[in-house]
Amino acid sequence: MSEILSLHQVTFSYTPEVAESRNAVDDVNFAIQEGEWIAIVGHNGSGKSTIAKLMNGLLFPQQGEVRILGKPLNEDNLWQSRSQMGMVFQNPDNQFVGATVQDDVAFALENNGIPFEEMVTRVHQALAQVNMSDFMNHEPHHLSGGQKQRVAIAGALALKPKLLILDEATSMLDPQGRMEVLQTVQALRAEIGLTVISITHDLEEAMLANRVLFMNDGKKFAEGLPSEIFSLGDKLVELGLDLPFAWKLSKLLQQEGVPLLGQHITEEELVNDLWTSNFNK
Structure with missing residues (x-):
């Protein structure tokens, strides 16, 4: 796989002239490979929406650089770079x-x-x-x-x-509409190998990604597989995110003495675990 988009030590402030102002994005690094689905999650004000604007050239970093297909994004190649991206708001x-x-x-x-x-x-x-x-x-x-x-x-x-960016694209939809959109994106990845960046505060949507970037106060707080990010558990709640229903239910069941192999991030995993545990009894 080839690198399709990356941020290298990117820092951005909306008020750079104010010495004590907080950076909206602070020294962020990550790279996305062709064909990946990456979810960028975080509470309101965590920096994820600013990252979306930096990726499509609506903003330019004060430090560091954004690269599209290995080339630094700048005003000279802005429109050519944008032609490689599709945005859904x-x-x-x-x-x-x-x-x-x-x-x-x-x-x-x-x-x-x-x-x-x-x-x-x-x-x-x-x-x-x-x-x-x-x-x-x-x-x-x-x-x-x-x-x-x-x-x-x-x-x-x-x-x-080459790249589809979903900027909170499911946040205003009902459950049926959200399912329609996410199933469509999954089918497109399977059909044409589309690279997807999903910017969201919905951890159930993030579960579908290959990798999750967790933003907090402008910094990359954590990065890894969905299961690795969700293993942070209550720390995610402390930082303003809501854990998936299946994860919370798994924890409650374990607290009540129900034997489970672990805490699950999908309802299907939880049901299978419950079925297997009871069947083995």
Whole structure:
């Protein structure tokens, strides 16, 4: 695998002229390989949203550098670098500009001067990839929250990016909509090897990632597999995050004397453990 994005000793402050001001991002280092799903988690104010802006060039660090495909991100290559990324934001209603779903997916392609015949092909392909082909002529604002975010993902995919960044993209969705979006992302990774960065405060979403970066007060507090991050347990709660339901239930069951092999991060793991424990009795 090749490196697709990295931060090297990146520091950023919104008030650099104030000597005692706190850095929003403080000496952060990490690298993301092609095909990975990385979750960046943290409480509000932890620095994760600032990292999103640094990754797509909305902000530039005061120290260190951001690299896209091995090249330092700067004003000279900003638009070329952004063409390698697709962004999906928190509120889907703020992203729509077209009268219909297909118009909306085509909008960025038109702005990038894609020939009409190729544009039509890309729109059809992108909507098929997110299972929204049947809604091509629907008005976006009549869709459910999950459907809107799937259309937003299609708009990003139509540009054929190497990297998809989800910036709190499921935080305003109901459980059904959240499941639709996350299943779509999982399918895309399996189908086309898409690299995904999920910026979220939802640890259940972070469980789907290959690796989790845990931010706190602008610093990288911890990095590792989801199971390694969740093993921090109550420390995560102290720092403003809510543990997955299955993890909390596992702990409560163990406190009540129910034999379990450990604390689980998915409901499926917990159910299997309970079934096995009782079956063996």
